[in-house]
Amino acid sequence: MNNGRRKVLKSTGSMAVMGLAAGAGLFKPGSAWAQTWNKAAFETKTMADTVKAMGGTAATESKEIAIVSPDIAENGAVVPFTINSRLPKTESIALLVEKNPNSLAASFDIPAGTEAGVTTRVKMGQTSNITALVKADGKFYYTTKEVKVTIGGCGG
């Protein structure tokens, strides 16, 4: 078992807010979405598995999600992404890089009052499809975009 992970659970458990869900969610990934780090979801290799690990069944493609990113990233270590969702009742936004060792890169929970759009930067091992997975009103939606990564960084 990973020692580091134990420590995290222990320390988050001591925080009043996290304490409630940490115990319950320990061996039930998906049920404690947002409160405990969803280890199972971060170990998945495909989008279908990620959706399952997040407690869903399947995702439908949607044009209401926009991924803003460079088409060609010269440096795979830092690729900026902005994901905006126009789906009503967007609850969470996740970013998946298909060809990374583990596809899920980050997921964000959007409480009411917060705009359904986040910007962050991720690492990409190679040219890959990027998927934005949005949970809105209890259902999962996604959109995909290919981003090319130039290794060696000559800008070609």
Added chain:
Amino acid sequence: MADPMKIRATMSGDKVEVKVLMSHEMETGQRKDSKGANIPAHFIQQVTATHNGKTVLSAQWGPAVSKNPFLSFKFAGGKPGEKVAITWTDNKGDKRTDEATIS
């Protein structure tokens, strides 16, 4: 303890735009050192942003988020002079909280 985060919270129309730059190595656990031994993973797993005690964004990250992570988002209901606090926790149990005043 890690270095402080750089947080900027500004009004953008009726919403507050928050930009955060964290200082963290975000080691993936995939890399090897010069002797061929694995460098253990060390990355931020959870990020929480709060405003007046209310969570305005929470995130879970994997090691694929870039070194010295950047995050930006917008939320409604903030006013200039109020504070936004960001907390992160990494996989070794370290955590850090920083605050910024909305301007």
